[in-house]
Amino acid sequence: MGTHLFISLVYNTSLLLVLVAIYSGIKFKIPFESALPSRTRDILTGILIGLIGVALMASPWKFKPGIYFDARSVLLCVTGLFFGLIPTVLAVVIIGSFRIFVDGVGALSGLGVILTSAGLGLLWQRWRPGLKQQGKLLELYLFGLLVHLLMLACMFILPRPVAFDILRHISLPVMIIFPVGTVLLSILIIRQNVSRQMNEKLWESKKLLESVVENVPLMIFLKEAKDLRYVIFNHAGEELLGYDRKALLGKNDLDLFPPEQAAQFMAGDREVLNGETGVLDIPEEFIDTAGKGRRVLHTNKVCIRGNDGDTKYLLGISEDITERKKIESDMHESYEMERMSNAIRQNSLLPISLHEKLTINLASLLSIPWLTLEPKGSVFLVSGENMHLAVQQGLAPASLVLCAKIPFGKCLCGKAAESGEIFTSTDVGPEHETVYEGMQPHGHCCVPIIAAGTTLGVLNLYLKAGADISAKQLEFIRTVANIIALDIVHSRVEEQFAQSQKMEAIGQMAGGIAHDLNNILTAIIGYGNFLSAAIPVGDPKHADSDEIIKAGERAATLIHQLLTFSRKQVVQSSALNLDQIIPETIKMLRRMIPENIEFKTHLKSAPANVLANQGQLGQVIINLAVNARDAMPKGGILTFETAQTELDKNYASTHVGVLPGRYVMLAVSDTGNGMSPEVVAHLFEPFFTTKEQGKGTGLGLSTVYGIVKQSGGNIFVYSELGKGTTFKIYLPIVAEKAGETPVKKSSIMSYRGTETILLVEDEDAVRKFVSRLLSQNGYSVLEAATPREAIAFCEARHDITLMLTDLIMPQMDGYVLAKTVATLAPLMKVVFMSGYTDNVLTQQNLMKPGTMLLEKPLKEDTILRKVREVLNGEPQLLRSLSL
Template sequence: MFIVLVGLLIALVRPAPEKRKYVLCRFWLYWFILLFVIKFVYEVLVQRTFFSTYWCYLFPMLIFFLVRLREGLICTIVFYAGIVFSLFYSDFQSISLTDLKLRFFITFSFVSVGSFLSAYMVARDQERLLHNQRTLSKEITERRRAEQAVQRSEEEARRLAQENAAMAEIGRIISSTLNIEEVYERFAQEVRKLISFDRIIINILNPHDDTQTLSYTSGIDVESRRSGAIVPLAGTATGECMRTRKSFLFQTESMDEVANRFPGLLPSFKTGLRSMIFVPLISKDQVIGVLSLRSIKLNAYAEEDLRLTERVANQIAGAIANAQLFTERMKAEQKARALEEQLRQSQRIEAIGRLAGGIAHDFNNLLTVIKGYSELLLFKLKAEDPLRSSIEEIRKASQRAADLTRQLLAFSRRQILEFKVLDLNSILRNMENMLRRLIGEDIELVYRLSDHLGKIRTDSGQIEQVVLNLTVNARDAMPSGGKLTIETANVELDEAHTRGHIGMKPGRYVMLSVSDTGCGMSPEVKEHLFEPFFTTKEWGKGTGLGLSTVYGIVKQSGGDIWVYSELNQGTTIKIYLPEVEEEADLLLEQDAKASLPSGKETILLVEDEPSVKGFAARVLSESGYHLLEAANGHEAFRIAQEYAGKIDLLLTDVVMPQMGGKELADRVKALHPQLKVLFTSGYTDNTIVHHGVLDPGILFLQKPFSPETLLRRVREALDR
């Protein structure tokens, strides 16, 4: 038993791991309890000397105190129970009263002390156990908090790393290309890595008309809100975002709230989108648009998402601003190139005009004689005369030459126009039958004339020439048949439409559109379309002056011409002429079968070209007029001074040496106030015209003229 006690004490005192010390204590304690029980049974049952071993009373308590194990408490309780049992089992007769009291006192004392120590030790162990548990729980809690903090820190670091990577990628995308469409697509992919969305929209502000353009959309399709759509700012969340320059979240399930606050969001709301972020795009302190992310989940976004969206919006705003600047610069360069081309074309026209003007005067004088005398001969020759066909060819050739000269003057805007206020619809209706015969039966002619069409101011004969030339070109573009559509409409052109066209001003215009379903033209052909002598027709089938003549007439009338064409898709030519707020002038139709007019009045004929003067004098004198002839202005003025009778009409050339026709007319009218004046010329300066338009009240006869034209114009002047 002593050996067991020594082993137990060594196990308690010797340094060893806690688990190993615990096992050794239990081992030696079990051996001690077994030996103690054997000794106890032997003393009580055999020797009956239990109370003689007093030291045994304290030993279990010592074991319990030293070991502090449940086995020590059980051992103490069992031992004290054995003492009580021994009191009843022992022979009370052989024990003295004093010894019995002493034994009871000792037993009671040990029991009390043992109970107190047992209770104290158990309570202290429980308190220590609870303290250890609380300490452990606190340590566990703190450790968990530390782990969670580390985990949150790691997640925040990963999130920041992801955000920074995405921002860097967005920056790289922006700097890698100026193609804004490509930037938008790749930008949306990077944003999706950071913030979940079901639809993304980039709206661009149109400050001139308070609208916004949906420059880019991706995700859930909203029918009325697709890319390229133009939407008013009023009643929209983007409009509010642009106005306040502040970002905000809008998340709701109430359609009434959407209708009351932002009715412009109803199309998106009806597709199921419930959570929306709106962030203004600001560049150089100017709001240029709004970035919007949208989700079908309610309350899908938090303030953190809003701040992150603002970061990416700052980058895309810069890209959009750069793209807009690049686009504006490209448009400016294109406009500059277009204006340069228009300037070069104007310079070419001016050069051709100077050339045409230089030869037109003399050339038309020659053509007047050739054409005039050929028509006089045709009047006198019988139908069966063999010379008639030859003279007819001379007349036709002179007419073609006159047409060519007139086209050159028209293209160079040096042709003299007699402006009248016209109803374009009336002119087109009068030409319909002629146009149908011109295009043939295999081409369908469709008129789409606008009701209440505005009036225009131009030369009626020249506008008819424009329609004829465009119709001929359309017919030649449809050799296998097709459809020709002639349309009129009232239009209003703003500054954006007129900015790139020299001479055009914003305002109301009358549009004439001629469209065909023919072969169309390539961009290369379109670039040279209005150049004189440029033609795509076979040799001998076109002069190349048809469209150039149209261009000159339209420009001289203060209008403009635009061409839309694609290969194998047809061509549309639109002419815009300024609208005037006046009543249309009455156009008198001449009766081709009516006899040639004549008269008895006195005419002062002034012409510096002898052959032309001789031709005109012959025609007028044969028609009964009394003629006074002069070769220049000074001679004519002298005749007017010396002539005592009444001079009814002054028929004078405009361009003459020393004294021009306008100066002559002013001086002669001072002598003869009732004098009528008729000017004639093949090409004139600015004495009676301004920018090719006759001054009000001026009567003019264009060279070359025929005998019939001369007589009718003279009669018109005398009867005016």
């Protein structure tokens, strides 16, 4: 019995170990087992352990009928120790139920063994939880001894003789085999748990790696080293290439890409696989995709080797950097645009002519490598309704002839000038409006050059045939066009300012000369009249004196024109309405203008008024009309137009001398011959004329210029050869109402008088002439050559009724003199004399209507009438003199 018992218990224990090993192997292969809830896993474990226990009990060692021995105690104590409460309870229920089913005299003791083994395992797990991880052999063996001592103790549930008989036969085999079996089963489970945990971690790592590979926003692929066929291809790669990965796997680059591109990719792969480089870094790799067109990739490739060191796979990771490269390209392009813009702006600061600036800027623009331009282009400048070629680079000789002058609306450039919009064409062929023999296909980009809403010209660039130009590049070219516009405006303003300075210098010189000449002419004309009156009519000397007077008066007229140009003529202004003055002036022009010239009027300025001298304004209209007549020898149309207009800051910034505000515009237009830009540049200069010698003095338009400027206005001329001329005059609108100052008429005999007059004049010839004239007409005259002498007369005499004083004198001007003597003779009246306006007149407001002012050269009747009018008028209070 002893040998058979040993063999049976060993067999049963071995069976237990085999069953547990099989169970563990099957369990570890279940891929979803670890994903089950813990309660479900415990239930399944308890059922399986219970079934293993049933299997053990199916092949027991039979001591006597109804009394069986097997390794269930080993199974249940280890279950309690390693698997916890639920699996142990389920295993106890299943195994216990089977033992009850088998029945026999040993059923109750069998249940005792089941309960004590499982219970001790649970208690040991609670007391020593670390044992199932640490796997200490000695403690496991002691645990097995204790479990099976309890097993032997459960035999006393049987009748005592039976119990002793059982213990005599099984005690030694059980205490030898079952504790060892407990240790072996525990070690098996511990190792299986370790393997399971490692497998679970490995499985989790695999899933994590697969998730990373699948979800990372980079194309990841794995190729077999042998034939470079794809074995792994992630979702990002599918999205990038536009292929389904099922169609990619098992294929190589030759199946997917053009031959040249595929050969390039595979050459890099072989370089890595052959060990020529560790990691192949390809910063920029271009690839043609199925859905996204041509993309730029940053690719890294590395060789994957097996445990034996042999080359197994090629791993590749590619990042789509197309958008980043585009951003970098855009940033670089923006930087280059800004750099070139600044460089072209720097050209504007160079002390060179406009033509040189346009040439340099055009050359700079055409030399930019990132613009899709041919090395040729041009700049057109507006002249009337046409554009003329200002500068060019690389144009064909035939093109220079055809494009020398382009009307608005013709060709792309003419359309750009007319509309103010950019016109482009990628392919200009034979259907183009301007063609010539040998013209090659090309594109055009025509950008209008605009300043303050006015088109100044067009920047014309040649594009490479079929090449398009981006919106950003168009914006850059528009920026260059704006810089050119500023150059043009600056150049024109400089020209206007230089011309203004030149005119001002000429005016200052003319004013200074006129002052002295007026004094000389006063003496020449005055003494000529004395001489003429003293010589009988019919005497040849009388005729000679008349010629002297006529020559002096002609000289006086010339001086009058010079003073008008220099804006130093003594004039008095009033509020005027141009719509009323022009029709009256046209009536007079009918006698001067031939019938083959038609008059047209468009008068729309009413009710606005301007402040000017009516006589001078009529002179402006007559001079412009006479010039228009001379420009239309074969007849034409002469148009007068008025309107109210607002000149804003933009307009003022591009026209020297113009202030923003409301103006009346007077336009005088003809359909005559027109003028060249060279003639227009000198048009308002004194003595400049294009007429034959003897047919013009060259002072007509300079007089017009002076009158307009003296009236606070501005005049501009627009002319083109063969297209006629338009003069535009802008006069500020004033609030005063239009009116006239009546002139009192009286006979020369009423100019005589007996009053005492103080005559103050530093020019001896003028003073003696005026003194003689006044004395001959009954007045008592006191002559003073200086203001100090005049003050001495006022201190010594109290019978002075009127002071006739020159306004411009050394030491003290006439106005200050009048204020000085106000305390000495407050009731004395005063009349001023002047040959031209000066700061004294304008600052002291002596040019307003009603001021007692005589204009030189002095005439006899004018002097006598003015003196008599003042003497007969209301008393003046010199203490409050503001005149």
